Amino acid sequence: MPSPRSSPSRRAAPVPSPSRRAAPVPSPSCAAVALRSLLAADLRVSRRLGVCAGERSAWGSARPLLRLLEVSGHGVPWLAGTLYGLGRSESPAGREVLLNLLFALVLDLVLVAVVKGLVRRRRPTHNKMDMFVTISVDKYSFPSGHATRAAMVCRFVLHHLVLAIPLRVLVVLWAIIVGISRVMLGRHNVTDVAFGFIMGYMQYNVVKYFWLSPLNAPALFGAWNQ
Ligand SMILES: CC(C)=CCC/C(C)=C/CC/C(C)=C/CC/C(C)=C/COP(=O)(O)O
Numbered sequence: 001m002p003s004p005r006s007s008p009s010r011r012a013a014p015v016p017s018p019s020r021r022a023a024p025v026p027s028p029s030c031a032a033v034a035l036r037s038l039l040a041a042d043l044r045v046s047r048r049l050g051v052c053a054g055e056r057s058a059w060g061s062a063r064p065l066l067r068l069l070e071v072s073g074h075g076v077p078w079l080a081g082t083l084y085g086l087g088r089s090e091s092p093a094g095r096e097v098l099l100n101l102l103f104a105l106v107l108d109l110v111l112v113a114v115v116k117g118l119v120r121r122r123r124p125t126h127n128k129m130d131m132f133v134t135i136s137v138d139k140y141s142f143p144s145g146h147a148t149r150a151a152m153v154c155r156f157v158l159h160h161l162v163l164a165i166p167l168r169v170l171v172v173l174w175a176i177i178v179g180i181s182r183v184m185l186g187r188h189n190v191t192d193v194a195f196g197f198i199m200g201y202m203q204y205n206v207v208k209y210f211w212l213s214p215l216n217a218p219a220l221f222g223a224w225n226q
Contacts, residue, residue: 039191046124046189053126053186066181067132073146073178076133078105078153092221096213097160099220104156104207108149111203112196116140127186144188147196148203150175155204 028036051059052066071077082105086098113135121142123129131138138145154175158168179197182188188196214221 042189042191043124046183047126049183049190050124050126050186052181052184053124054128057186059184063185066185069178069181070146070185070187071132072174073150074132075105075109075145075149078149092214096221100207100212101153101156103210103212104152104203105149107206108145108152108200108203111199112143112145112148113137115143115199116145121189121192124186124189127188131187141188142192142195143199144179144182144192144196146182147179147188147193148200150178151197151200152203152207153200155201156207159204159208 051057052063054060055063057063079102082098082102086095086102089095089098116137117140119142120140123139123141127141129139154171157163157171163171175197179193182193183190212220
């Protein structure tokens with residue numbers, strides 16, 4: 001009697017030749033595991049802190065106030081205000097400070113756009129994309145442009161304006177609250193804002209290093225003073 005044909009599933013699996021065996025998967029390094037855990041914790045904490053992410057969120061009624069803070073740290077009012085001040089300024093010292101503030105604001109926009117474009121981290125899923133004037137890279141969240149600007153402007157103002165102590169405290173508080181509000185609005189994760197603060201703080205060093213003055217940019221200031 002002919003023996004039944006064995007089904008394909010019963011056939012012995014072919015033994016791969018040594019050259020076709022799968023390469024061993026390298027185990028992730030400690031740094032990769034630590035980074036992954038940090039990012040997972042970041043997402044969890046940021047979601048919890050996003051209490052104003054929508055009108056129906058836990059603190060949804062505070063959302064309009066936080067959106068006002070959003071505008072206070074936005075690039076457009078800062079650029080517009082600086083250009084307006086430059087147009088009105090009659091003292092050479094005032095013009096010098098405002099010209100450097102303009103340089104700082106443009107530098108901030110460029111650097112943030114470059115880092116956002118390189119990292120391409122998506123905004124938190126609970127974010128409502130109803131932000132005041134954005135550019136294409138603003139679909140990404142790392143780093144927070146509001147946090148970089150707030151930290152940089154804060155250092156700039158404290159160095160170049162003579163302010164009474166209560167006002168200096170207010171400037172620092174404004175910068176911190178702008179950063180925190182980004183997470184509460186659901187716009188950012190905590191690490192976006194933390195890195196943004198560090199980056200903005202360091203950006204001011206760049207502005208200080210390349211400070212524009214009538215000595216190193218005579219053409220710029222000469223043209224202005226005529
Ligand atoms: C106001 C003048 C005179 C010129 C405007 C020029 C212009 C269109 C500049 C772009 C400003 C702009 C859209 C900045 C983006 C600000 C923003 C939404 C940053 C994102 O912040 P994030 O904290 O959410 O990362």
